[in-house]
Amino acid sequence: MSDRQPLSFHVPEPAVRPGGTPDFSDVAIPKAGSVRRPEVDAKAEEIRDLAYSIIRVLNREGEAVGQWAGLLSDAELLEGLRDMMTLRAFDARMQMAQRQGKTSFYMQHMGEEAVSCAFQRALEPGDMNFPTYRQAGLLIASGYPMVEMMCQIYSNERDPMKGRQLPVLYSARDHGFFSVSGNLATQFIQAVGWAMASAIRRDTRIAVGWIGDGSTAESDFHAGLVFASTYKAPVVLNIVNNQWAISTFQGIARGGSGTFAARGLGFGMPALRVDGNDYLAVHAVAKWAVERAHRGLGPTLVEYVTYRVGAHSTSDDPSAYRPKAESDAWPLGDPVIRLKDHLIKRGAWTEARHKQAEAEILASVIAAQKEAESHGTLHSGPHPSARDMFEGVYAEMPPHLRRQRQQAGY
Amino acid sequence: MPRRNMVEAIRDAMDVAMQRDESVVVFGEDVGYFGGVFRCTQGLQQKYGTSRCFDTPISESGIVGAAVGMAAYGLRPCVEIQFADYMYPAYDQIVSEAARLRYRSNGQFTAPLVVRMPTGGGIFGGQTHSQSPEALFTHVCGLKTVVPSNPYDAKGLLIAAIEDDDPVIFLEPKRLYNGPFDGHHDRPVTPWARHPQGEVPDGHYTVPLGQAAVRRTGTAVTVLAYGTMVYVAEAAAAETGIDAEIIDLRALLPLDLDAIVASVRKTGRCVVVHEATLTSGFGAELAALVQEHCFYNLEAPVMRVTGWDTPYPHAQEWDYFPGPDRVGRALRAVMEA
Numbered sequence: 023m024s025d026r027q028p029l030s031f032h033v034p035e036p037a038v039r040p041g042g043t044p045d046f047s048d049v050a051i052p053k054a055g056s057v058r059r060p061e062v063d064a065k066a067e068e069i070r071d072l073a074y075s076i077i078r079v080l081n082r083e084g085e086a087v088g089q090w091a092g093l094l095s096d097a098e099l100l101e102g103l104r105d106m107m108t109l110r111a112f113d114a115r116m117q118m119a120q121r122q123g124k125t126s127f128y129m130q131h132m133g134e135e136a137v138s139c140a141f142q143r144a145l146e147p148g149d150m151n152f153p154t155y156r157q158a159g160l161l162i163a164s165g166y167p168m169v170e171m172m173c174q175i176y177s178n179e180r181d182p183m184k185g186r187q188l189p190v191l192y193s194a195r196d197h198g199f200f201s202v203s204g205n206l207a208t209q210f211i212q213a214v215g216w217a218m219a220s221a222i223r224r225d226t227r228i229a230v231g232w233i234g235d236g237s238t239a240e241s242d243f244h245a246g247l248v249f250a251s252t253y254k255a256p257v258v259l260n261i262v263n264n265q266w267a268i269s270t271f272q273g274i275a276r277g278g279s280g281t282f283a284a285r286g287l288g289f290g291m292p293a294l295r296v297d298g299n300d301y302l303a304v305h306a307v308a309k310w311a312v313e314r315a316h317r318g319l320g321p322t323l324v325e326y327v328t329y330r331v332g333a334h335s336t337s338d339d340p341s342a343y344r345p346k347a348e349s350d351a352w353p354l355g356d357p358v359i360r361l362k363d364h365l366i367k368r369g370a371w372t373e374a375r376h377k378q379a380e381a382e383i384l385a386s387v388i389a390a391q392k393e394a395e396s397h398g399t400l401h402s403g404p405h406p407s408a409r410d411m412f413e414g415v416y417a418e419m420p421p422h423l424r425r426q427r428q429q430a431g432y
Numbered sequence: 433m434p435r436r437n438m439v440e441a442i443r444d445a446m447d448v449a450m451q452r453d454e455s456v457v458v459f460g461e462d463v464g465y466f467g468g469v470f471r472c473t474q475g476l477q478q479k480y481g482t483s484r485c486f487d488t489p490i491s492e493s494g495i496v497g498a499a500v501g502m503a504a505y506g507l508r509p510c511v512e513i514q515f516a517d518y519m520y521p522a523y524d525q526i527v528s529e530a531a532r533l534r535y536r537s538n539g540q541f542t543a544p545l546v547v548r549m550p551t552g553g554g555i556f557g558g559q560t561h562s563q564s565p566e567a568l569f570t571h572v573c574g575l576k577t578v579v580p581s582n583p584y585d586a587k588g589l590l591i592a593a594i595e596d597d598d599p600v601i602f603l604e605p606k607r608l609y610n611g612p613f614d615g616h617h618d619r620p621v622t623p624w625a626r627h628p629q630g631e632v633p634d635g636h637y638t639v640p641l642g643q644a645a646v647r648r649t650g651t652a653v654t655v656l657a658y659g660t661m662v663y664v665a666e667a668a669a670a671e672t673g674i675d676a677e678i679i680d681l682r683a684l685l686p687l688d689l690d691a692i693v694a695s696v697r698k699t700g701r702c703v704v705v706h707e708a709t710l711t712s713g714f715g716a717e718l719a720a721l722v723q724e725h726c727f728y729n730l731e732a733p734v735m736r737v738t739g740w741d742t743p744y745p746h747a748q749e750w751d752y753f754p755g756p757d758r759v760g761r762a763l764r765a766v767m768e769a
Binding site for chain 2: 150152182183184186187191193194195200201203204205208210211212213214215216217218219220221222223229241242244245246248249252414415416417420421422
């Protein structure tokens with residue numbers, strides 16, 4: 023007994039804090055093309071190693087290499103590039119609109135564009151995403167009009183949510199995009215429920231649950247995994263590991279575990295880890311997981327390793343908790359530049375055309391913004407009516423709400 | 433007329449709803465093969481198959497969260513939380529998700545689901561099998577909250593709840609499953625087989641959500657009650673000889689305010705009775721509404737008889753439970769005021 027010391031309490035800390043030199047030496051990056059592509063009906067126990075590696079397609083030279091390459095045509099890749107560039111331009115304009123007081127709040131995707139943009143292109147019509155607040159690429163890539171998104175952000179008279187919901191918490195049923203909740207992780211188990219329902223009705227559509235690295239600590243994450251694995255639900259469960267949960271580094275949620283993807287192994291679920299800044303890798307892994315779900319082979323857990331370059335939201339200041347240059351040091355690079363370089367390498371794109379595309383996209387975003395602003399912004403112009411506030415709480419307005427609406431003068 | 437106890441009536445309601453509508457699914461802990469710890473789902477899995485009635489992991493947030501996803505898909509899940517005391521892990525899914533989905537998505541997605549849960553005390557269940565959390569639901573906009581007091585209503589209200597397009601919390605007073613318990617724990621309970629409200633028709637019928645029922649007409653004082661307390665109030669009226677009008681609210685939200693106001697305007701006195709704790713309980717809402725709408729008709733302060741503001745105790749169950757004696761004292765007090 024005498025060799026025992028008093029107990030000590032352990033709180034994980036990131037490698038570097040503000041003022042220090044960014045250091046990602048602990049993030050092991052396998053060579054592009056080095057991770058094998060298993061058959062789509064592979065058993066979880068045969069591919070446990072994929073939960074600890076990182077599937078990558080694009081190498082440093084901008085080439086697509088290995089078994090996960092070769093799925094997308096030039097035209098499809100150019101579409102993907104355009105989606106990501108559009109999302110980036112959209113973010114920049116909306117971020118600025120928030121600073122100009124045109125809305126209360128915004129959340130950008132800088133650095134994470136490939137994850138949602140590439141994933142959406144792997145889905146089939148009718149499939150349903152249960153997204154978090156940082157997957158607007160799903161909407162962009164599914165062709166949802168930017169004007170509608172902006173009207174939602176501005177809570178103006180044309181806001182599809184009638185001004186009831188915080189900016190960026192979109193809902194677009196016809197585009198396979200479930201209403202985003204401001205509460206974390208709740209949508210993860212709901213996606214599993216939607217997928218169970220599809221299977222109960224012998225439908226062919228699948229669901230996709232989304233969650234961030236930090237929110238995997240929520241009990242609904244585990245509820246989602248246990249229900250998905252128990253009922254072999256046709257669902258893809260996506261963890262976007264962007265390293266930061268507001269100010270909390272991913273080690274606080276991950277604890278001593280190897281990876282977030284590895285959480286799936288205990289549930290007997292195929293679990294893959296993928297380079298989230300590699301459009302081709304994200305798309306290839308998404309296709310694999312989506313195909314499994316559509317074939318009735320059950321759920322797949324996928325971790326997208328990426329980095330949140332921007333602040334958590336317009337209310338956040340990352341310089342208070344991480345080195346300013348950390349994003350430049352992020353070893354997986356920028357998803358837009360990587361895809362651009364690859365397309366140039368393929369001979370399908372040039373720097374000049376890229377510049378021209380940037381200008382065209384910016385013009386289209388500005389045009390959409392002008393149109394949206396003609397319907398009002400948060401504090402000026404046409405608004406949703408105050409009467410609307412009382413609608414839609416129930417299918418039919420109960421007497422007590424009718425009385426309150428009268429009392430309010432509407 | 434067929435006779436059913438409350439368990440059988442609730443089971444029959446789900447059976448009828450599942451028969452009529454393929455989108456109705458039933459699940460929860462021990463609900464499938466075994467048929468539920470209170471037997472409310474017995475036989476449903478055999479009849480409708482494992483894809484429409486099944487067991488779940490012990491995860492209340494999982495049960496309700498999956499139900500929200502299923503409802504968004506287009507099903508009508510009717511799920512069981514084994515005891516209302518176990519619903520807290522599901523509270524986020526109920527409050528932030530089911531209740532607000534229609535509103536926040538402007539009707540693109542809705543949550544037509546029912547969460548059934550046995551509630552209330554009287555079975556020596558201690559803190560974890562006796563609670564009455566109805567006020568935690570009535571405080572949430574977007575939910576409907578229902579508490580049946582007899583087999584006929586239980587079936588009709590549950591069918592109405594399953595067919596309702598909004599989420600409904602369906603609280604089943606477990607002490608009433610077998611008979612109309614009036615708080616006299618030392619006396620045998622009349623089984624539903626010998627009670628008029630134990631007559632439960634076969635097939636489909638509904639009891640609308642939002643209509644109270646007058647269980648006893650009277651002129652002296654209005655008693656507002658629901659669930660088990662309806663019978664406690666009846667016993668108190670009989671034992672005190674006070675001509676109380678007893679209103680069984682049946683649904684707390686939407687609330688039948690017209691029935692309450694009409695009765696209190698007539699009697700000029702009001703006692704509110706519930707098993708749940710006093711402070712910020714649903715009785716506070718009722719008392720506020722009565723004074724707001726009937727102030728000039730009141731001849732005495734509105735009184736509340738409720739569970740004490742303590743956790744539900746085990747050994748002291750009958751000191752805690754608001755029985756006919758306490759309700760009778762309140763009736764006398766408002767008559768003397």
